[in-house]
Amino acid sequence: MTGTPEDEVLHRFESGVSWITLNRPEAMNAVTWDQRERVIGLLAEASADPDVRAVVITATGKGFCAGADLRGAPAAPAERVVGDVARMIRLGAQRLITAVLDCEKPVIAAVNGTAAGIGAHLALACDLIIAAEPARFIEVFVRRGLVPDGGGAYLLPRLVGPQKAKELMFFGDAVPAAEAERLGLVNKVVPAEALEETAREWAERLAQGPTRALALTKQLVNASLDGDRATALAAEATAQELNMTTADANEGVASFVERRTPKYLGR
Incomplete structure (x- = not known):
């Protein structure tokens, strides 16, 4: 059963920090069209609101975001024409990643579990990444015969270099949190039970800054x-x-x- 966007993306404001929480744990937080639009909207609101001074993106359950869930997307045209796919990517996954990159407040990803596909890129687009020990990052596209979307081929080489980026994208192997920290994909790895508190400490420290x-x-x-x-x-x-x-x-x-x-x- 599908909930409302407000149920599936929780939002709260505390101590100058906007907390955005993906909340479809039964689907490993695979992001729907409605969720994506709500996250984009909340990031735009954070940019415009002078009381918001930092943002945290996190999730409930065991997964941070398992990629895109297209079941909630508008129906595809009966006959696809040249330009349809490019338009869908531009207006969908790319808008989500751009909303994070262009947010005028620092954005922290608190990655609680698996971040795959667009979910990995959502985390990598954030300014700082804190990962729980069980978290994994997976460039899952190759497993489906797909080209990475959501700015993955732009983001990943800038973090780990082109050769390592190609290895991760060509093979699609899961990268555990500790390895992600060693590669420079994440800033800090903490026990799962310390993730929220660590994210709060960092976010509130940023919220007290200039x-x-x-x-x-x-x-x-x-x-x-x-x-x-x-x-x-x-x-x-x-x-x-x-x-x-x-x-x-x-x-x-x-x-x-x-x-x-x-x-x-x-x-």
Whole structure:
């Protein structure tokens, strides 16, 4: 039985942190069309809401996200024409990943279990990844005779290099959490029972930081591998110019001069 999007993607706001939780544990949180749209919407709301200063994406049950569940998607046309598949990918999986990459707040993935296919890419698109010890990452596409979608061939080489990325995508082997940490896919591995608390500690620490400076830093880092040095330095100078108009930048400088702990407001 299918629940509402609000049931299948839980949302709560605590201490400046927007918690987005996939909630279809019986399906290993394979993401439906409705879930995807709700996650995209919540990320857009997080960007626009000055009270939201960090985001956590996690899931219930034993799976983080087992990939796409197309059963809830709009029916495919009776006769497929050239462009239909590209359009579906562009408006579907790619929009989800782009929503994470473009979110103006830092996004943490708290990966509780298996992250496969688009589920793996949802985690890899996040700014920081904390994985529970039972978690696994699987580039499952090759097992189905498919090409990776959701930006996988863009994200993975930037984390592990092209040769390792091709190995993971060509063979589709499961990567345990400890190996994922060694490869640089995740930032930290913790016991399953410590996952939520660790994510909360990191998220609340980010939520107390200079939110606009973090947003600009995220943009610079995400763009750094796509352009040349001159472009990167020009973007850096522009980011500095913008950031110095914020209250938090002024507070940071003042607190340094006055030798006190800064109190950032996210503005």
